[in-house]
Amino acid sequence: MSESTKPIRLAKGDTAPNFELESDEYKHYALADFKHKNIVLYFYPQAMSSYCTTEACDFRDNLNRIEAAGYTVIGVSGDDVRPLQEFREKEHLNFVLLSDPEYEVHKLYGTVEESEKDGKREYTPIRSTFIINGDGKIEDAEYDVDYKGHVDRVLAKLEELK
Numbered sequence: 001m002s003e004s005t006k007p008i009r010l011a012k013g014d015t016a017p018n019f020e021l022e023s024d025e026y027k028h029y030a031l032a033d034f035k036h037k038n039i040v041l042y043f044y045p046q047a048m049s050s051y052c053t054t055e056a057c058d059f060r061d062n063l064n065r066i067e068a069a070g071y072t073v074i075g076v077s078g079d080d081v082r083p084l085q086e087f088r089e090k091e092h093l094n095f096v097l098l099s100d101p102e103y104e105v106h107k108l109y110g111t112v113e114e115s116e117k118d119g120k121r122e123y124t125p126i127r128s129t130f131i132i133n134g135d136g137k138i139e140d141a142e143y144d145v146d147y148k149g150h151v152d153r154v155l156a157k158l159e160e161l162k
Contacts, residue, residue, distance in 0.1 A: 007110035007126070010141050016041070016132045017108035021076065021098040024084035029074070029098060036134040038071045040154055042145075043111040045125040047079045047087035047097070051147040055127075058151040060093050066151075069158040071131070076100050078112075078125055110143070131157060 010016075020030040031039075042059070044052045059066070059073050066073055073095040077084070084097045098105075103123045106112035111128040114121060127147065131140040131154070140157050 007107065007112060007114075009110045009143060010130065010138055012138055012140060014138045014141075016130065016136050016138050017105075018136075019105040019108060021100055021105055022081055024081055024088050024097045024099070026081065029096060031132075031136070034072060034074075035136070038134055039132040040066060040071050040073045040129065040158075041076065041109075041132055042073070042127075042129040042150075042154075043076045043106060043109065043125060044127055045077065047077055047083045048090070052077070053087075053091060055147040055150055056087070056093055057091055059095060060091065062151050062155065063094055065155060066158065069155070069162070071158060072096075074098060076105060078103055078106065078123065129154060131161065 016031060018031045020028055022028055044055060046052055056075060063073060075095060076098045078100055080101050081099045084099055088097060100106055103112045106125060111126045113124045113126065126143055127145040128143045129145055130138055133139050139161055
């Protein structure tokens with residue numbers, strides 16, 4: 001028997017939950033490290049899967065435009081550090097990738113559904129994006145994101161927020 005728990009969703013105006021995670025470069029990053037910086041924080045299901053690769057490469061290819069709008073990109077997944085290293089190297093990614101293998105930050109942001117099946121806890125990541133201002137407030141929260149056109153929608157939202 002399977003029981004599913006729906007996560008709580010964050011919304012515009014909420015304070016972004018602080019966190020600390022390890023990157024693919026074995027550096028620890030906390031949201032507080034980015035105080036006074038605007039962030040595009042995106043959660044994706046799995047490094048090197050086809051949809052996540054398309055999405056990450058789109059962020060890579062548009063990073064200059066996102067940075068020109070005054071934002072830093074951070075990607076978060078439930079992958080361990082090693083697959084993130086391989087992902088960065090293979091796809092030449094040029095932004096921070098954070099590892100959340102216990103889904104603790106996913107839970108804080110409401111980007112994972114938890115379920116129990118045959119006595120075992122399972123996690124299903126929800127592709128999501130948060131635009132966070134330098135004061136740590138969420139300016140936009142989007143859940144169940146379609147990877148196709150995702151970065152174009154982020155850029156449009158950044159333009160709208162100017």
